[in-house]
Amino acid sequence: MNRWFIAFAGGLFGVGIAISGMANPAKVQNFLDIAGIWDPSLALVMGTALLLATPGYYFVLRMSSPKYAEVFSLPTRKDIDGRLILGAMLFGIGWALSGLCPAPALVGVLTGLSSFFVFLLAMLVGMFLHKFVFA
Incomplete structure (x- = not known):
């Protein structure tokens, strides 16, 4: 049941990304281009x-244990350090330049366009390098 629930939730998330247009790099870049051809529609998606999500977190944080796992997988660190700021900046710059972030890129792979595969390959290389450098 656990794997079916995860697959359903992931599929539903992917459908939401596809329907909202977040898998379209041009739409994302137009959303981020507030000084040019600004497209505010993704703000509605995020809102x-x-x-x-807010009511979901409200109920999850009041549960004694999760239904499909041993423990909740919630962040434990509360501090803001240089690594967090640098990571957020790199993510934002990459998102603005490519119009992609991980989840929309995974959805975009279904289109078969090579740019999505290149993005995912670069992301996997970055994840490997992060583990290698910071392990």
């Missing part, structure tokens, strides 16, 4: 996601 809707926030409205749906």
Whole structure:
């Protein structure tokens, strides 16, 4: 049941990304281009996601244990350090330049376009290098 639930939730998330247009790099770049051809429609997507996720966190944080895992997988660190700021900056720069972040790139792979595969390969190399450098 656990794997089916995970597959369903992931599939539903992917459908939401596809329908919202977040898998379209041009749409994302137009959203981030506030001084040019600004497309505010993704703000509605993000706002809707926030409205749906907030009650979920409210209920999850009041549960004694998760249904499909041993423990909750929630962040434990509360501090903001240089690595967090640098990582956020790199993520934002990469998102603005490519119009992609991990989840939309995974959805975009289904289109068969090589740019999505190149992005995912670069992301996997970066993840490997991070583990190698910071391990």
